[in-house]
Amino acid sequence: MSEVIEKGKLAKKASYQIGTCTTKEKNEALLKIANGLRKNEEAILAANRLDIQAGKEKGLSASLLDRVELNQQRIAAIADAILQIIDLTDPIGEVLETIEKDNGLKIINTRVPIGVVGMIYEARPNVTVDAATLAVKTGNAIILRGSSSAIHSNLAIVKVIHEALEDSAVIPDAIQLIEDTSRETASELFRLNAYLDVLIPRGGKNLIDTVVRESRVPVIETGAGNCHAYIDDTANPEMAKEITLNAKLQRPSVCNSIESLLIQSDWFEQHGNDLIASLMEQGVTVHGDARIVEKIPFVQEAAAEDWRTEYLGLEISVKTVANVHEAIDHINTYGTKHSEAIITETAAHAETFKQKVDATTVYHNASTRFTDGFEFGFGAEIGISTQKLHARGPMGLKALTSNKFIVSGEGQIRE
Amino acid sequence: MSEVIEKGKLAKKASYQIGTCTTKEKNEALLKIANGLRKNEEAILAANRLDIQAGKEKGLSASLLDRVELNQQRIAAIADAILQIIDLTDPIGEVLETIEKDNGLKIINTRVPIGVVGMIYEARPNVTVDAATLAVKTGNAIILRGSSSAIHSNLAIVKVIHEALEDSAVIPDAIQLIEDTSRETASELFRLNAYLDVLIPRGGKNLIDTVVRESRVPVIETGAGNCHAYIDDTANPEMAKEITLNAKLQRPSVCNSIESLLIQSDWFEQHGNDLIASLMEQGVTVHGDARIVEKIPFVQEAAAEDWRTEYLGLEISVKTVANVHEAIDHINTYGTKHSEAIITETAAHAETFKQKVDATTVYHNASTRFTDGFEFGFGAEIGISTQKLHARGPMGLKALTSNKFIVSGEGQIRE
Structure with missing residues (x-):
């Protein structure tokens, strides 16, 4: 035997x-x-x-x-x-x-x-x-x-x-x-x-x-996490920056860190430069869409596979989107249904995002890094089921x- | 595509x-x-x-x-x-x-x-x-x-x-x-x-x-049900007979019907003849262990595979056991963990059986035929998960x- x-x-x-x-x-x-x-x-x-x-x-x-x-x-x-x-x-x-x-x-x-x-x-x-x-x-x-x-x-x-x-x-x-x-x-x-x-x-x-x-x-x-943060048009710029940096950098090697950032176009025009600069200052390589590449130096053009990639390190893909609906579609298409965040001051957008995004955990105005048995108060964690x-x-x-x-x-x- | x-x-x-x-x-x-x-x-x-x-x-x-x-x-x-x-x-x-x-x-x-x-x-x-x-x-x-x-x-x-x-x-x-x-x-x-x-x-x-x-x-x-009824030494003979006949015959082709009967030896000596005769009167072919074959005519000797067989028809395997513990071991070895019943007037035996038998549903003094979404009051049944x-x-x-x-x-x- x-x-x-x-x-x-x-x-x-x-x-x-x-x-x-x-x-x-x-x-x-x-x-x-x-x-x-x-x-x-x-x-x-x-x-x-x-x-x-x-x-x-x-x-x-x-x-x-x-x-x-x-x-x-x-x-x-x-x-x-x-x-x-x-x-x-x-x-x-x-x-x-x-x-x-x-x-x-x-x-x-x-x-x-x-x-x-x-x-x-x-x-x-x-x-x-x-x-x-x-x-x-x-x-x-x-x-x-x-x-x-x-x-x-x-x-x-x-x-x-x-x-x-x-x-x-x-x-x-x-x-x-x-x-x-x-x-x-x-x-x-x-x-x-x-x-x-x-x-x-x-x-x-x-x-x-x-x-x-x-x-x-x-x-x-268990495990795979191609997680996103979506910054909506009414997002508080300071909060958006803090959550983005925390979700990307607090522990980049783990599954509940973000790998991709979606930014509403108007917000991007106003605050995108500052946000992306702060990521780069921390040594993060940024893969952006054409609009971002055009506007911000040192951003690499994202390839199709970047939207699916779990970098687990100091890299991030960034895409501009027209609105919350485009963000939701993108996340439901490319995400691994782990942890997804919206940063917005518009309650109706938050509600739509919470309801329509298909993931184990959906956040409004908080970092994706909280998806964790201990953080949720379970006192133990066998893993994170996806x-x-x-x-x-x-x-x-x-x-x-x-x-x-x-x-x-x-x-x-x-x- | x-x-x-x-x-x-x-x-x-x-x-x-x-x-x-x-x-x-x-x-x-x-x-x-x-x-x-x-x-x-x-x-x-x-x-x-x-x-x-x-x-x-x-x-x-x-x-x-x-x-x-x-x-x-x-x-x-x-x-x-x-x-x-x-x-x-x-x-x-x-x-x-x-x-x-x-x-x-x-x-x-x-x-x-x-x-x-x-x-x-x-x-x-x-x-x-x-x-x-x-x-x-x-x-x-x-x-x-x-x-x-x-x-x-x-x-x-x-x-x-x-x-x-x-x-x-x-x-x-x-x-x-x-x-x-x-x-x-x-x-x-x-x-x-x-x-x-x-x-x-x-x-x-x-x-x-x-x-x-x-x-x-x-x-x-879903599905497979090699279900047992165990008749304990203190089982009420009339109740044991009614439950056995119901669990075997009310709809023999379905997964929550019994395929195997375990009988405590002393009970078998007193009431086994009558019970098995009543099964045979309903056209059920009985596969028994050596003790049963010796005592009751027209019982076929059970082969090793009978204990694992889901007949889904008018056949049953019958085995005598020393006590509730032997019954539990047999069920946990040969059963498909679907529905299992004990018939006894001894509360402690019922408790042991309920606790130790590994099955979706464990019965004390009731027919296994109740394992069903409608019978349980769910109003619908997608199936019975095993x-x-x-x-x-x-x-x-x-x-x-x-x-x-x-x-x-x-x-x-x-x-």
Whole structure:
């Protein structure tokens, strides 16, 4: 039996155990994991050094090595995050609906764990802890499939988690790490419908595209964000500038940063020069339409593909539009339905934009950078779903739950 | 451009129009569809006769022809069902959560249409109306891909729907029927991620398996039901018999009928003979374990595959078990997680069963036949989801919705 199938079976079986643990039992287990990580900091850092060394030998980029690297502060932060998860309300067991039928049947729709969650991810070993502890909190078993670049760290972390769970009411088998990080084990996960209820990819576009294309297991698609800010004719110039700079520059590498700016033509004539100059001052390369290129020096002419491009860095595409309707059409055509903002003092335009733009999160006079489970107050974030099914937008604990109808009768049969 | 891509584009564009129609506009459109179907009854029946004739020439089975066939009563029932849909509460626009942040940001999570729904189905032309009208009610565009056996009926029905919508506030393009019923158009739908938000198969196991295996578009899996009744040691014999006969015989061809009976051994010794005899009297073929075969004449010995078989007819597998725990293990191993019942007078056993059995719907002292959107009081049924994501169990209107976060600020940026 392959490693994936064997661990799939173990996780499935364990899901029935962890799924019936009480909130107290799950929280006690989480506390033991947090303490275990602190106590075994040295062993984890030693394993992490092996990953870093192997990464350097393989010639991994500095930014990738940074994502793999752990240190005392990072481990402390990971352990602290577990304490926050302990404080969150356990969603399991929540009554979603109660239906009483004329024939006396009582139907209760309750929130239950999903069962077995698969997580396929890159580099960052903190995802291992994050995903495992969110699974414990929600009563799910989990199969973790990280990347080869962090395998020593992941093994050390999961060893600590298993030791912590040995001493808890939660069965250690609920957390499974796939040790073989070859492509074959990813492919096996894509076909593990017998044991896996959902597969969540966390990582770059290539990983997500591969999982969406190849998985037969239901997927929650996360990630891609070709986000826009639209500056309307009545936008406050100071506010427009602050939001644009924040949404582009506060953390350019993440999915809720803007990649494209749409500017109403009259506003552009008055304030466009100043706004674009302030972006360039911050080192942002600007790809503009013909009108912008003509008016402002050092703007590159945008190619057709620029409107679809998620730069994830110090670049932006800028287009002038006639009005809010043209902006909405552009966004619905080129956007990835993640986070979209309008800056305007015209309430009716804001309303139209909020209603017609198709995205997980639509902003009026605020930065797109707020699309985040912690910013929304969920206390945790499994990722940001960009699909319409199951969960959309920042996903908190509830995204790791399903429902079950429980029906009580006294012998009712259907006529 | 292929038919599927062309209609996908039209549906996507139309989804933005229908998605912002008011409840009143959608209900008026639905009423026009209901009236149109009644008024054009003759044209629809004439088209249906072409399907029936073609089916007979192709040698389709009587039961398949019955599913294709329409008559005055059936058309009247289809139109009446639309009036019921009009009466249902529109789920769109419902506020799911309101979050106020310390920085003054106001976040409202609202219920929105999914966008473009794909429905791939077999035979029954009533699904065409059903799916189209549920889509209109929930503000979704829909792409319908029926089977060749009902193509004339489907074309006639969609013509009537389009004519009705011409005269309404809903854009007719919101309803698209794929006219080419070759395999290629199904394959194209599986890859239509650019325009399609979800694909729902309605039909037999082969269709569902193919869609789950091949679709890159998110799927809601419906259908398969290897359902069990477990008769516990304290079960009331009369109740056990009534529920068993109802769950097996009231409509054996549907997914929420039982296919397997588990009987606690002591109960079996006292009452098993009588119960199994009553099944056989109704013409049910019984596949039993060794103990049952030994004790009761005319029972066939069950093969290993019987425990996994969804007979969908007058057959049942029967197994004796030591206790509720063995019953739960058997169900979680062989069941399809659809509908599962325990018959017992022991409250603690019922509680354990409800908690540990992994299924959309778990029954205590009631027939599994109640798993149904109408029986649950949803007023509509898109299908019965057997997956954990998005929707589980009978799906009402809410299963055709997603959510959107709407954030209002006064210039807030992220620190």
